[in-house]
Amino acid sequence: MVVRPYVEELKYLEKINDHCWRIKKGFQPNMNVEGVFYVNSRLEQLMLEELKNSCRPGAVGGFLPGVKQIANVAALPGIVGRSIGLPDIHSGYGFAIGNMAAFDMDDPLSVVSPGGVGFDINCGVRLLRTNLFEKDVQPLKEQLAQSLFDHIPVGVGSKGIIPMNARDLEEALEMGMDWSLREGYVWAEDKEHCEEYGRMLNADPAKVSMRAKKRGLPQLGTLGAGNHYAEIQVVDEIYDKWSASKMGIEEKGQVVVMIHSGSRGFGHQVATDALVEMEKAMKRDKIETNDRQLACARINSPEGQDYLKAMAAAANFAWVNRSSMTFLTRQAFAKMFKTTPDDLDMHVIYDVSHNIAKVENHMVDGKERKLLVHRKGSTRAFPPHHPLIPVDYQLTGQPVLVGGTMGTCSYVLTGTERGMQETFGSTCHGAGRALSRAKSRRNLDYKDVLDKLDQLGIAIRVASPKLVMEEAPESYKDVTDVVDTCHAAGISKKCIKMRPIAVIKG
Amino acid sequence: MEVEFRKDNFLLPETKYEYLDHTADVQLHGWGATLKEAFEQCGVAMFGYMTDLSYVTVKNCYEIEAKGDDIEGLLFHFLDELLFLFSAEPYLVCKKLEITKFDLDNFEIVCRCYGEPFELGRHPQGTEVKAITYSAMQVVQDAVKGLYEVFVIIDI
Numbered sequence: 001m002v003v004r005p006y007v008e009e010l011k012y013l014e015k016i017n018d019h020c021w022r023i024k025k026g027f028q029p030n031m032n033v034e035g036v037f038y039v040n041s042r043l044e045q046l047m048l049e050e051l052k053n054s055c056r057p058g059a060v061g062g063f064l065p066g067v068k069q070i071a072n073v074a075a076l077p078g079i080v081g082r083s084i085g086l087p088d089i090h091s092g093y094g095f096a097i098g099n100m101a102a103f104d105m106d107d108p109l110s111v112v113s114p115g116g117v118g119f120d121i122n123c124g125v126r127l128l129r130t131n132l133f134e135k136d137v138q139p140l141k142e143q144l145a146q147s148l149f150d151h152i153p154v155g156v157g158s159k160g161i162i163p164m165n166a167r168d169l170e171e172a173l174e175m176g177m178d179w180s181l182r183e184g185y186v187w188a189e190d191k192e193h194c195e196e197y198g199r200m201l202n203a204d205p206a207k208v209s210m211r212a213k214k215r216g217l218p219q220l221g222t223l224g225a226g227n228h229y230a231e232i233q234v235v236d237e238i239y240d241k242w243s244a245s246k247m248g249i250e251e252k253g254q255v256v257v258m259i260h261s262g263s264r265g266f267g268h269q270v271a272t273d274a275l276v277e278m279e280k281a282m283k284r285d286k287i288e289t290n291d292r293q294l295a296c297a298r299i300n301s302p303e304g305q306d307y308l309k310a311m312a313a314a315a316n317f318a319w320v321n322r323s324s325m326t327f328l329t330r331q332a333f334a335k336m337f338k339t340t341p342d343d344l345d346m347h348v349i350y351d352v353s354h355n356i357a358k359v360e361n362h363m364v365d366g367k368e369r370k371l372l373v374h375r376k377g378s379t380r381a382f383p384p385h386h387p388l389i390p391v392d393y394q395l396t397g398q399p400v401l402v403g404g405t406m407g408t409c410s411y412v413l414t415g416t417e418r419g420m421q422e423t424f425g426s427t428c429h430g431a432g433r434a435l436s437r438a439k440s441r442r443n444l445d446y447k448d449v450l451d452k453l454d455q456l457g458i459a460i461r462v463a464s465p466k467l468v469m470e471e472a473p474e475s476y477k478d479v480t481d482v483v484d485t486c487h488a489a490g491i492s493k494k495c496i497k498m499r500p501i502a503v504i505k506g
Numbered sequence: 507m508e509v510e511f512r513k514d515n516f517l518l519p520e521t522k523y524e525y526l527d528h529t530a531d532v533q534l535h536g537w538g539a540t541l542k543e544a545f546e547q548c549g550v551a552m553f554g555y556m557t558d559l560s561y562v563t564v565k566n567c568y569e570i571e572a573k574g575d576d577i578e579g580l581l582f583h584f585l586d587e588l589l590f591l592f593s594a595e596p597y598l599v600c601k602k603l604e605i606t607k608f609d610l611d612n613f614e615i616v617c618r619c620y621g622e623p624f625e626l627g628r629h630p631q632g633t634e635v636k637a638i639t640y641s642a643m644q645v646v647q648d649a650v651k652g653l654y655e656v657f658v659i660i661d662i
Binding site for chain 1: 525526527528531532556557586590592593594595597624625626629630631632633634636637638639640641642659661662
């Protein structure tokens, strides 16, 4: 890493407008393209502070600030356009979280990087609607939270309750949500409202290690821990009435359920295995990167191809996982309201992936090119009329689901043409951490956090007490700042705001 | 592989590890009078993040092997083996680790892992560890001062 005094570093950064900064070449060595990041004045402070802190002379054991990581990604072989930081960006492993980058599939030197996808492959958000209103749910809130907590296995060491053996797993990895549909866990129309229709076709379970399968099998149909959650939310604000009605959201007060989870230990192991393989491939193919954590392989190398096939299997795992929890959620609601999920109109509004690499066509310098788009902590946000979004959303643009933090709000945005041009059809994914976990535990009190949630009228069930502090809203950036920045920059458009009334966490 | 062990004279090691700050993740810091001890401590530290070890009793012992290309690789694979021991059959939480072969010429470890299977309701749920990372990994060996320490960031 280039270490320069803070004032020198600032010379490489240029504020283009109120919510966008440019990172010039030379900020980090060998940058093939420029970097860019989207922030408003408050997020800008956090971003620059992180950079300033890393400029202290003689500092050891620290980590790279997000801005530096954007620039390191800009130095990877085959990158096109710009390396892009979204407003919720924070320092991550190799790639920052909230970083997207696209690589030219036709350039033989282009790379794929598991760090650009993240350990939790196809971590994503699913939103279910209901025809219930806040007044129906408020009196039953505590019971409903408990029922969801009892239905969905959460937290460290919990095991799935959907019966699975090794052969079922192989099929699920290959078929994704088609497996869930065949086994009767989802409705046919659920698939229509998922990215890739809930199945990546290039998945090859044979490219996945036995170890990953062994880690995955007991965890299928579990929520996980950390920042994953299931939330009962009510519609708090509708910004775009017409688009909202296309999603089946008619009025304020309507109840929806948000599920945030990924590919569990399966995806984590696929990523770990790939990183080990790619370290070797990098030495062999003499691929130089600015940071050892940016392990990557040429897209066309055996390691690159194997990773993409294993990643697709992990993506399918994640869809089956979210589908299993969709099933459990529908059961919990149906039992509580003594009716059927059908009569509760519990349709999937949409399901997004925010840790994934996909082959997509985009315009680069006026020409259509086939790109491998990495989105790590970033959500696809395709504009109206894009062929890859479902027919129901052809006129609104793709719904983008942005999960907030425990006790704050969440948003539904829609994709825009401007986002397609500026950010390869990508936008933010959530709030983004601001405080370290250890700092949250030191500075926040367990009881204070719970009292505050109670005052806000939010029922909560958490498996691990220390997670309450780590995941407190104070530990994160303000999701409203993040979403407003995306809206102001025009890379996606605000549609609906929801606030939680019950939270289930690992 | 499960192995026999003697329950008489069984001693638990003293704690020589701590958890350091990192924005999204956590850094494990283990130390000891030998590098072997620092490795063992670092491994126990990881289990201490998944549950409260004071609730764990020693009932079983499993033996694991790990190999690497260099010292960092060895540490990485050692921890990855331990994570696997927890994540799948036998779902073991370890309270004590005893490295019986610590070969720094060929970078090989054989380790006996003492603990019991994780059980909901009996063991509090801590934080889930997704993966081991090479990020800011440090292996410090100061033979003169007799100080050995390791730093590892785990993805959570």
